[in-house]
Amino acid sequence: MKLLTHNMLTSHVKGVTKGYPLLIKATEVKVNEVDFNPQFVSRMIPKLEWSALVQAADELGQRQDLPGELVPEYENNEEFLKKVHRVLLEVEVIEGCLRCPESGREFPISRGIPNMLLSEDEV
Amino acid sequence: MMEEAASQLERDHVHSVYDKIAPYFNDSRYKAWPKVQQFLLDLQPGSIVADIGCGNGKYLHINKEVFKLGCDVCRPLVDFAWSQGHEVQMCDGLHLPYRDGCFDAVLSIAVIHHLSTKERRIRAIKEMARTLQVGGRIMIYVWAMEQKRRKFEKQDIFVPWNPNPHSPSGFTSEHAKPRRRATAQSVSEAIDNADKHRKVRSTSSVADEEEDLTCATPQQSTQRLWFFSRSLDSVFDFGSLAISRSSSRDLSTLSSPTGENEGNQASKRGRGRRLIKQVSSFFLSPPVIGSEEDVFDSVTDLHKGQNDPGCNNNNNGTENQSVSVSLTRECGSLALPDLVPFQKEHLKQSGEEREGGLQGKEQQESTMSPQGSEGQVEGSCLRYYHVFREGELAELIENHVEELHVKQTYFDHANWCVVAEKVQLWKI
Numbered sequence: 001m002k003l004l005t006h007n008m009l010t011s012h013v014k015g016v017t018k019g020y021p022l023l024i025k026a027t028e029v030k031v032n033e034v035d036f037n038p039q040f041v042s043r044m045i046p047k048l049e050w051s052a053l054v055q056a057a058d059e060l061g062q063r064q065d066l067p068g069e070l071v072p073e074y075e076n077n078e079e080f081l082k083k084v085h086r087v088l089l090e091v092e093v094i095e096g097c098l099r100c101p102e103s104g105r106e107f108p109i110s111r112g113i114p115n116m117l118l119s120e121d122e123v
Numbered sequence: 124m125m126e127e128a129a130s131q132l133e134r135d136h137v138h139s140v141y142d143k144i145a146p147y148f149n150d151s152r153y154k155a156w157p158k159v160q161q162f163l164l165d166l167q168p169g170s171i172v173a174d175i176g177c178g179n180g181k182y183l184h185i186n187k188e189v190f191k192l193g194c195d196v197c198r199p200l201v202d203f204a205w206s207q208g209h210e211v212q213m214c215d216g217l218h219l220p221y222r223d224g225c226f227d228a229v230l231s232i233a234v235i236h237h238l239s240t241k242e243r244r245i246r247a248i249k250e251m252a253r254t255l256q257v258g259g260r261i262m263i264y265v266w267a268m269e270q271k272r273r274k275f276e277k278q279d280i281f282v283p284w285n286p287n288p289h290s291p292s293g294f295t296s297e298h299a300k301p302r303r304r305a306t307a308q309s310v311s312e313a314i315d316n317a318d319k320h321r322k323v324r325s326t327s328s329v330a331d332e333e334e335d336l337t338c339a340t341p342q343q344s345t346q347r348l349w350f351f352s353r354s355l356d357s358v359f360d361f362g363s364l365a366i367s368r369s370s371s372r373d374l375s376t377l378s379s380p381t382g383e384n385e386g387n388q389a390s391k392r393g394r395g396r397r398l399i400k401q402v403s404s405f406f407l408s409p410p411v412i413g414s415e416e417d418v419f420d421s422v423t424d425l426h427k428g429q430n431d432p433g434c435n436n437n438n439n440g441t442e443n444q445s446v447s448v449s450l451t452r453e454c455g456s457l458a459l460p461d462l463v464p465f466q467k468e469h470l471k472q473s474g475e476e477r478e479g480g481l482q483g484k485e486q487q488e489s490t491m492s493p494q495g496s497e498g499q500v501e502g503s504c505l506r507y508y509h510v511f512r513e514g515e516l517a518e519l520i521e522n523h524v525e526e527l528h529v530k531q532t533y534f535d536h537a538n539w540c541v542v543a544e545k546v547q548l549w550k551i
Contacts, residue, residue, distance in 0.1 A: 002210055004190060004210075005210045005212070008171070008192070008221050008222060009212070009221060009222075010221065011220070012218050012219070020222055037188075039168065043167075043169020044190065047169075047225065049222075111202065112205050113205055113211055114212045114220075115212070116212050117196065117214055123217075
């Protein structure tokens with residue numbers, strides 16, 4: 001699971017209103033090399049919940065010097081975009097779980113795949 | 124209760140079937156449909172797209188300028204998609220784990236026809252609409268009732284999955300897609316281990332399945348390869364639940380596709396699900412098929428067929444090929460969602476079974492549960508479909524999903540297709 005994906009994921013346990021962002025507990029993390037496409041990253045940024053990204057990167061110990069707030073005019077700031085690229089697309093959780101911040105329910109991540117299936121009593 | 128029956132049906136005749144047949148999906152015949160491909164290629168660079176019900180991820184590699192993620196309930200298929208380098212999750216279409224308005228586009232290709240009630244199909248569409256950004260678009264493909272060569276006579280059907288639909292001969296070797304991750308994926312291994320000279324076809328593509336249904340081999344030429352059912356929506360109209368005696372006799376012919384041993388296990392299992400089974404058995408009840416005369420004719424055929432040496436017990440014939448060939452040969456004489464080879468066993472017991480239509484159903488269900496251990500696909504893979512009439516999908520959206528506006532509707536490769544746009548709803 002990449003952090004770009006994580007940014008979209010939310011807890012959908014019945015009754016939960018503050019299920020985002022999911023807290024990450026990782027037991028295995030990989031950092032891959034992914035081709036850098038500055039335009040792609042730049043266009044992704046407005047779609048992100050920035051603070052959720054920073055928090056996730058932090059939880060994985062991968063934040064490095066990613067700023068807590070978006071820098072102005074980031075579109076042309078290649079250094080900044082590279083940092084964003086790294087946390088969004090190169091950091092990957094292979095094993096661990098995602099925890100609902102409200103209910104505590106844990107969704108396992110195994111072999112890179114988060115299992116978000118709910119059981120009958122959770123829907 | 125309808126909800127339970129619906130999800131039970133989908134577990135048995137969608138989820139567990141795909142779990143079993145997943146290894147066979149990953150072959151070279153799986154191509155992306157051009158119009159879906161074009162929809163993806165037309166997206167603005169930097170878009171985020173979700174393929175809901177992505178299966179083995181065949182659409183997830185299209186268009187490097189957009190971020191794609193996929194999800195599905197079928198673990199083996201999702202594993203395979205991941206092995207190809209895609210971002211995928213396990214989830215179910217009625218409860219999407221994505222925040223509101225986070226996608227620029229959504230795909231739902233050959234998915235919602237597996238939902239067994241109208242209400243669930245609407246909910247699935249609404250869920251997808253929820254995750255779409257205003258201005259974002261969804262493309263939905265569902266199997267059409269009206270096909271080029273035929274029209275399905277009913278909308279709610281079971282389609283047996285045939286690993287080898289065209290002919291027993293004429294195999295070509297398959298090449299598994301290259302793995303882009305180092306981790307060994309069990310599904311890829313299954314492909315590697317399978318007989319490489321086997322031509323395996325997945326039947327989830329209707330265009331290909333059309334050919335399957337008309338049968339390539341002479342012996343199959345008059346066979347019908349789908350079975351009718353009753354819509355769950357109509358089962359809960361209690362007038363229709365007053366099933367006649369003749370139909371409970373028909374229920375008794377829903378045989379156990381497994382041998383006696385498993386029959387015993389089945390009767391121990393599932394007693395608690397009696398009510399759901401009862402409902403489901405109405406759902407599978409023969410009287411909806413053509414006329415009653417057809418059903419009785421089929422039963423008579425079975426009596427004749429009892430001594431037919433061609434009737435192989437499924438437990439004996441262990442090759443997928445012979446199972447599928449005998450299944451398709453036998454099933455053609457029968458309009459029931461059933462496995463003929465075991466009918467003769469069941470008919471012997473028919474005295475007890477008469478009142479025990481439920482037991483028959485239990486035994487049938489025991490076959491439907493995953494038996495992946497041998498790595499073989501039992502002939503019992505019947506997938507449930509609700510095939511759509513012309514205009515039905517667009518109407519469903521127009522009448523029930525006000526947050527979507529239909530932009531295009533068309534017919535493509537035996538599917539009805541809709542592209543719709545998410546709109547802002549103004550609430551006063």
